[in-house]
Amino acid sequence: MSVPGDMQVKRGSGRNQTITMRDVAEDSGFSPATVSIVLNNAPLARYIAPATKKRIEESAKKLGYRPNAMARFLRSKRSHSVGVIFFDITDPFCTPVLRGIENALYQSSYVPIFADAHNQRNRFERYLEMLLEHHVEALIVVANWLVVDIHLLADLSKRNIPAATIGWELPGDIVSSVMVDNEIGGRLALEHLQQLGHRKIAFIRGPKMIIDSAPRWRGVQKYAHTVGLEIDPALVAQLPDSFDPNSGFDGGYRLAEEFLQKRKKFTALMAFDDLTALGAIRALAKAGVKVPEQCSVIGFDDVLPAAVSVPSLTTVRQPLETMGTNAANIVMDGVKAGLEKRDWSTLRQKVTPELVIRDSTRDAAHGAAD
Amino acid sequence: MSVPGDMQVKRGSGRNQTITMRDVAEDSGFSPATVSIVLNNAPLARYIAPATKKRIEESAKKLGYRPNAMARFLRSKRSHSVGVIFFDITDPFCTPVLRGIENALYQSSYVPIFADAHNQRNRFERYLEMLLEHHVEALIVVANWLVVDIHLLADLSKRNIPAATIGWELPGDIVSSVMVDNEIGGRLALEHLQQLGHRKIAFIRGPKMIIDSAPRWRGVQKYAHTVGLEIDPALVAQLPDSFDPNSGFDGGYRLAEEFLQKRKKFTALMAFDDLTALGAIRALAKAGVKVPEQCSVIGFDDVLPAAVSVPSLTTVRQPLETMGTNAANIVMDGVKAGLEKRDWSTLRQKVTPELVIRDSTRDAAHGAAD
DNA sequence: TTGTATGCGTTATCAA
DNA sequence: TTGATAACGCATACAA
Numbered sequence: 001m002s003v004p005g006d007m008q009v010k011r012g013s014g015r016n017q018t019i020t021m022r023d024v025a026e027d028s029g030f031s032p033a034t035v036s037i038v039l040n041n042a043p044l045a046r047y048i049a050p051a052t053k054k055r056i057e058e059s060a061k062k063l064g065y066r067p068n069a070m071a072r073f074l075r076s077k078r079s080h081s082v083g084v085i086f087f088d089i090t091d092p093f094c095t096p097v098l099r100g101i102e103n104a105l106y107q108s109s110y111v112p113i114f115a116d117a118h119n120q121r122n123r124f125e126r127y128l129e130m131l132l133e134h135h136v137e138a139l140i141v142v143a144n145w146l147v148v149d150i151h152l153l154a155d156l157s158k159r160n161i162p163a164a165t166i167g168w169e170l171p172g173d174i175v176s177s178v179m180v181d182n183e184i185g186g187r188l189a190l191e192h193l194q195q196l197g198h199r200k201i202a203f204i205r206g207p208k209m210i211i212d213s214a215p216r217w218r219g220v221q222k223y224a225h226t227v228g229l230e231i232d233p234a235l236v237a238q239l240p241d242s243f244d245p246n247s248g249f250d251g252g253y254r255l256a257e258e259f260l261q262k263r264k265k266f267t268a269l270m271a272f273d274d275l276t277a278l279g280a281i282r283a284l285a286k287a288g289v290k291v292p293e294q295c296s297v298i299g300f301d302d303v304l305p306a307a308v309s310v311p312s313l314t315t316v317r318q319p320l321e322t323m324g325t326n327a328a329n330i331v332m333d334g335v336k337a338g339l340e341k342r343d344w345s346t347l348r349q350k351v352t353p354e355l356v357i358r359d360s361t362r363d364a365a366h367g368a369a370d
Numbered sequence: 371m372s373v374p375g376d377m378q379v380k381r382g383s384g385r386n387q388t389i390t391m392r393d394v395a396e397d398s399g400f401s402p403a404t405v406s407i408v409l410n411n412a413p414l415a416r417y418i419a420p421a422t423k424k425r426i427e428e429s430a431k432k433l434g435y436r437p438n439a440m441a442r443f444l445r446s447k448r449s450h451s452v453g454v455i456f457f458d459i460t461d462p463f464c465t466p467v468l469r470g471i472e473n474a475l476y477q478s479s480y481v482p483i484f485a486d487a488h489n490q491r492n493r494f495e496r497y498l499e500m501l502l503e504h505h506v507e508a509l510i511v512v513a514n515w516l517v518v519d520i521h522l523l524a525d526l527s528k529r530n531i532p533a534a535t536i537g538w539e540l541p542g543d544i545v546s547s548v549m550v551d552n553e554i555g556g557r558l559a560l561e562h563l564q565q566l567g568h569r570k571i572a573f574i575r576g577p578k579m580i581i582d583s584a585p586r587w588r589g590v591q592k593y594a595h596t597v598g599l600e601i602d603p604a605l606v607a608q609l610p611d612s613f614d615p616n617s618g619f620d621g622g623y624r625l626a627e628e629f630l631q632k633r634k635k636f637t638a639l640m641a642f643d644d645l646t647a648l649g650a651i652r653a654l655a656k657a658g659v660k661v662p663e664q665c666s667v668i669g670f671d672d673v674l675p676a677a678v679s680v681p682s683l684t685t686v687r688q689p690l691e692t693m694g695t696n697a698a699n700i701v702m703d704g705v706k707a708g709l710e711k712r713d714w715s716t717l718r719q720k721v722t723p724e725l726v727i728r729d730s731t732r733d734a735a736h737g738a739a740d
Numbered sequence: 741t742t743g744t745a746t747g748c749g750t751t752a753t754c755a756a
Numbered sequence: 757t758t759g760a761t762a763a764c765g766c767a768t769a770c771a772a
Contacts, residue, residue, distance in 0.1 A: 071749035073440040074764045114484040305675040441765035
């Protein structure tokens with residue numbers, strides 16, 4: 001039996017709330033400074049006796065010590081957090097992106113502080129403010145949909161906090177960005193339809209205010225030109241600007257209906273994105289046009305609804321999760337660079353989309369929607 | 371013209387990084403204490419001369435002063451952040467919930483720290499650890515899918531941090547919870563089919579490990595009993611346990627296929643959730659069974675894919691965004707209670723689901739899948 | 741009505 | 757190889 005004095009019972013006095021470093025110091029018999037060095041595995045830890053380390057680590061574990069992130073920040077200026085602002089989380093586009101970001105940050109033991117601008121400029125600004133107050137070490141903006149003028153972001157670089165945008169880019173080299181290569185994507189989609197033998201193709205272009213719209217369409221035009229495919233202006237429509245990222249569905253429905261009313265024959269339809277494609281498919285179905293038998297439809301993005309619809313949607317896949325991961329890694333690299341006083345420059349990354357062939361497209365031999 | 375001495379230009383010296391309260395104090399000519407009182411509108415602010423307040427506020431604005439959340443926390447023990455752990459953000463169920471949580475927290479100027487457990491226990495624990503380090507003032511767990519035993523959460527109440535779960539509940543009264551009333555939901559679904567005249571109905575029940583499965587099925591059984599509807603055991607299947615929240619799609623597909631192979635006639639199918647329903651619809655379509663003409667299908671949840679599928683899916687809607695909002699309000703109330711040393715007790719909230727009739731169901735007169 | 745002094749839990753700079 | 761000590765930026769008790 002051990003003598004009473006042997007008992008390491010912590011006097012459960014008043015301050016039973018939180019275990020501080022001082023508690024660990026007392027328990028282990030070393031000074032707070034040493035404890036700090038050991039527990040952070042700081043450079044100086046090389047000079048600490050292994051036995052000491054062990055004792056300290058044991059005490060820490062025994063007491064359930066948890067470093068206080070706030071106190072730590074006050075000294076080290078490191079909050080171990082990154083701000084992540086979504087323009088509109090409602091867009092299924094965002095989910096895999098968020099997953100990618102989260103996963104990358106997790107690897108570095110950083111936490112994401114989540115913000116959703118609801119497509120409102122003042123909300124965006126307010127969140128920026130809040131994130132700054134929380135001293136996030138970096139910022140990621142997922143700007144899939146609406147424009148909010150992001151000059152605000154330029155402000156950040158002044159504060160030396162690395163920022164990256166996903167699905168959007170700013171002029172200049174202040175903010176990093178990760179985007180799909182829309183031109184390749186546009187080509188991929190049209191190429192697929194063309195190779196299936198489609199010649200009469202209807203197009204629903206993206207809203208003017210979306211940055212992806214123009215290059216994606218350029219990809220289409222260039223490819224059409226290359227293979228000598230004629231694009232009938234009567235079969236080209238454009239989604240109206242809107243604040244709702246999922247409005248493409250209604251837009252696709254309406255524009256497809258209009259195509260049908262024109263009684264212009266087409267055997268395939270290329271939509272700006274997946275939801276637009278699904279909207280179009282619904283219009284076609286309502287008019288009794290079967291997909292893909294009478295009309296092939298291709299989307300863009302590869303969000304969840306594309307995979308689980310009936311028929312499943314052929315689409316051009318954006319590697320959304322990867323895009324999130326990359327953006328997070330880019331800013332984290334910036335954070336590390338700042339820490340090590342290394343030089344670091346902003347990055348503009350284009351990722352390559354990929355054709356995903358499913359059930360909504362097939363060869364043109366069979367029929368046509370008119 | 372003002373004299374040179376009038377210029378309030380801040381010497382852009384070394385410490386141009388961050389504006390602290392001391393800077394504001396110097397600039398306004400008052401002490402840091404007074405500045406603190408004014409800027410926080412603390413109780414003592416009542417006694418401060420309006421002119422003083424004005425001067426201080428102007429200086430603060432002019433200098434672009436931003437309180438340092440970390441430093442503030444160290445004193446006040448308030449981090450102005452709430453941890454939000456998702457078991458698996460990949461589930462479309464989560465998006466509206468997240469939106470609801472975010473919106474409620476925003477109203478109180480709290481930020482959500484986002485965590486995604488990827489359905490892994492150790493990841494869940496690690497995040498809990500990280501959130502504790504960041505001293506979140508409350509915790510919300512969105513446990514839509516897999517079980518991770520949440521005894522860990524009980525730990526939190528010891529630390530006096532209010533917690534709530536969404537889509538899951540714990541025994542005891544340690545943690546608040548917000549759930550749909552699954553029994554009502556189950557009844558609603560069956561009632562709809564029954565009122566459309568369906569008698570031969572196939573059922574795909576939820577996985578055993580999901581907490582919703584049992585009560586939802588109970589609702590079905592009770593209603594069937596009430597109206598004297600017979601449930602054919604050969605037309606009842608159950609989704610296998612799985613770690614992937616979207617696996618219901620494949621499960622629905624497979625089980626619907628099996629029903630079809632049995633050559634038992636049914637004119638309607640009730641699926642555990644929307645994705646399961648969509649999977650089933652794909653199987654039916656593949657077998658040439660038209661929905662809703664030959665077979666009605668109803669889902670549960672009302673996630674995005676349900677609304678944009680073709681045909682659009684009739685479903686029992688969970689008020690997901692509201693559930694998120696409610697959970698956030700519940701824990702925020704706990705936070706305030708703690709602050710005011712008020713009493714506060716944990717809550718178990720059941721929200722009411724709602725039938726959303728769309729295009730995947732119709733009266734039974736027309737045909738049957740066999 | 742405002743200012744002074746102190747400490748929150750850590751880390752960094754010394755000195756020992 | 758380790759320990760004192762002094763900040764970090766803010767909020768409060770207390771003094772003035």
